[in-house]
Amino acid sequence: MITLASDFPTPYPAAMRGVICSRSDARIEEIAHDFPRQDVRATAFWLREVLPYFPPATHCVVVDPGVGTDRAAVVVEAGDHHVVAPDNGVAIPVARELAGDDFAVWEIEYEDDETASNTFHGRDVFAPGAADVHDAGGPEAVDRCVPTDDWVDLTFPEPEVLASAARGEVLVVDGFGNVVTNVPGETVADRDTVRVGGESVPVRDAYAALDPEDRLVTVGSHGNVEFAVNQGRGDEAFGLAVGDDVLLEW
Amino acid sequence: MITLASDFPTPYPAAMRGVICSRSDARIEEIAHDFPRQDVRATAFWLREVLPYFPPATHCVVVDPGVGTDRAAVVVEAGDHHVVAPDNGVAIPVARELAGDDFAVWEIEYEDDETASNTFHGRDVFAPGAADVHDAGGPEAVDRCVPTDDWVDLTFPEPEVLASAARGEVLVVDGFGNVVTNVPGETVADRDTVRVGGESVPVRDAYAALDPEDRLVTVGSHGNVEFAVNQGRGDEAFGLAVGDDVLLEW
Amino acid sequence: MITLASDFPTPYPAAMRGVICSRSDARIEEIAHDFPRQDVRATAFWLREVLPYFPPATHCVVVDPGVGTDRAAVVVEAGDHHVVAPDNGVAIPVARELAGDDFAVWEIEYEDDETASNTFHGRDVFAPGAADVHDAGGPEAVDRCVPTDDWVDLTFPEPEVLASAARGEVLVVDGFGNVVTNVPGETVADRDTVRVGGESVPVRDAYAALDPEDRLVTVGSHGNVEFAVNQGRGDEAFGLAVGDDVLLEW
Numbered sequence A, B, C: 001m002i003t004l005a006s007d008f009p010t011p012y013p014a015a016m017r018g019v020i021c022s023r024s025d026a027r028i029e030e031i032a033h034d035f036p037r038q039d040v041r042a043t044a045f046w047l048r049e050v051l052p053y054f055p056p057a058t059h060c061v062v063v064d065p066g067v068g069t070d071r072a073a074v075v076v077e078a079g080d081h082h083v084v085a086p087d088n089g090v091a092i093p094v095a096r097e098l099a100g101d102d103f104a105v106w107e108i109e110y111e112d113d114e115t116a117s118n119t120f121h122g123r124d125v126f127a128p129g130a131a132d133v134h135d136a137g138g139p140e141a142v143d144r145c146v147p148t149d150d151w152v153d154l155t156f157p158e159p160e161v162l163a164s165a166a167r168g169e170v171l172v173v174d175g176f177g178n179v180v181t182n183v184p185g186e187t188v189a190d191r192d193t194v195r196v197g198g199e200s201v202p203v204r205d206a207y208a209a210l211d212p213e214d215r216l217v218t219v220g221s222h223g224n225v226e227f228a229v230n231q232g233r234g235d236e237a238f239g240l241a242v243g244d245d246v247l248l249e250w
Helices: A012-023 A040-053 A092-099 A121-136 A234-238 B012-023 B040-053 B092-099 B121-136 B234-238 C012-023 C040-053 C092-099 C121-136 C234-238
Strands: A002-006 A028-032 A058-062 A073-078 A081-086 A103-108 A145-147 A165-173 A179-184 A193-196 A199-202 A215-219 A224-229 A245-249 B002-006 B028-032 B058-062 B073-078 B081-086 B103-108 B145-147 B165-173 B179-184 B193-196 B199-202 B215-219 B224-229 B245-249 C002-006 C028-032 C058-062 C073-078 C081-086 C103-108 C145-147 C165-173 C179-184 C193-196 C199-202 C215-219 C224-229 C245-249
Touching (some): A002 A040, A002 A121, A012 A028, A012 A058, A012 A121, A012 C040, A028 B012, A040 A058, A040 A081, A040 A092, A040 A165, A040 B012, A073 A092, A073 A121, A081 A092, A092 A103, A165 A224, A179 A234, A199 A215, B002 B040, B002 B121, B012 B028, B012 B058, B040 B058, B040 B081, B040 C012, B058 B121, B073 B092, B073 B121, B092 B103, B165 B224, B179 B245, B199 B215, B224 B234, C002 C012, C002 C040, C002 C121, C012 C028, C012 C058, C040 C081, C040 C092, C040 C165, C058 C121, C073 C092, C179 C245, C199 C215, C215 C234
Parallel strands (some): A002 A028, A002 A058, A058 A081, B058 B081, C002 C028, C058 C081
Antiparallel strands (some): A073 A081, A073 A103, A103 A145, A165 A179, A179 A224, A193 A199, A193 A245, A215 A224, B073 B081, B073 B103, B165 B179, B165 B245, B179 B224, B193 B199, B215 B224, C073 C081, C073 C103, C165 C179, C165 C245, C179 C224, C193 C199, C193 C245, C215 C224
């Protein structure tokens, strides 16, 4: 199985599907193609949350602000999963989630420098790479894959958890408007309320525990503290965006 | 075959796909993931229009404003189709379409109360349920499925059809802006015009029977009266939204 | 394999998938369903860029402003590919790309005039047509397909390339905001700058060769001149939309 994830609008994902189908009989499953445009960290966060639910697969990921520069293409091998992606760190958090520090990185050399366009490596580099890694059973068996220790890391910022407060950062905002932070859910799990921006906000297990439009703090399906609104948008109600600092007090 | 329908933004549908692929070799086909957010009735309408075109399948549907409350998860068996969904009525109109009143409902008990998150039952309850119902051939063969007579019904409001008028309601607005009502198409099929809001509007078989931007009343592919604009948006031109009353006179 | 392309919002593509799955065991791969609404030329351009990357397949394409009029449904056979589409030219550029002038066109007669809705030929005409053409191995073996020489052509406007300038037209704008013209990339490939609207704009191989928000002229993955902005929208920065004239001077 090959999965596909990118921030590409129509019709670019289709070209990648075509290339894969022309090279491999692998089943293709979609992750998504509307990851936050060119936001490597947010995509890395979501991949860490989602890819481990798949059976062993080759995951082709293209969120690539550096397309056409000399950034490398890599295959990250973590357990039975392979992630084919630009060397910008997007594949690393999910690799750590799957395999701790026991993952390995290969660089994928271009098949043909002449024909790889400078603007669409999804089609010309990553899709063929994913098809070949999948069909060969791993980068070990693909000639143009070379082991490397020189790769770009990506980690999420650490929250600061104190006796009476936690200070963190907004990592992503999902399409519902739920604001996902790096603050661990354990910090609020047993509380009835926390203070956010000086105001008391209820902590609840479920959005629907409150009236529509009410603000809440909850622990999202990823285990982190989330700012949300029942049947509304947490980002608007709390005035928060990706990268903002957050402070919870109790 | 398992089909997937939800109102989930990225990356939540991918997590559901992953769970299904980890449990089942079933082919997955997408219905859509941009059903009107938390609009159970509109989703129920579209499922009734769409799912009967599929061969026998297990349909996993998650439009679920009550996630995390005590609403049950159900499997609705209608002919050779199974719909796995929250017990909020979303699966009932399509079940009636497929099987009249000859459908049956099972409640799906949670596999493990500890691990089901309170915010993402699509991943933790409905996707595993759909995989298991599919692979077992039906809820009868899944231990945690229990027949129930206590389920939430959903019916569409009845239009009022008089000798010289029909009064109804907007059920859904599609992405083209076409306004779909509950008024049966037969009421207008043989007319050349009807009056809407006091103004005469042509009744036509096809959008392209008029000039671009012209308003028309037509009978949609679902058999109901639709307010539309050739190459434009009927909702804007007629000033109509879901739930609004409509009056056609002739 | 059957691929699906349309400008249909939810849930219409799902109905097409259902019809295909009910008639055929073919694997289905998505091209996209958000092609520019009712823009036959832009869709024809993207199909020409994308479909040749697929292995031999039956491509079901529905961008169809003339639905419900007497425009025909056609199958265009080009090499090992078949494109099932309305007879509005949408399938012709990709056919020429695949087979030069050595392609053939069949008209698909309706299975049943009574049941084909006037508003949803995607479901009632094109999806069944694609399934039948796929399973039969080509239109030759489908009774209701009839060879025809009377079909709608579509060509892209020719650019005017002079010694010191090129004059062309915007063919499409992609979802990144990149403005794709009909001017061949060779005209700018070896230049360092060109003048656009009297201002000098750098010509670069890759978006990332400049600072974020900087404007550039580049050669897109399709081989044509593109107006772009690194990590921004070229359409807004250059004030260009589909159909606009463009003039490059050097």
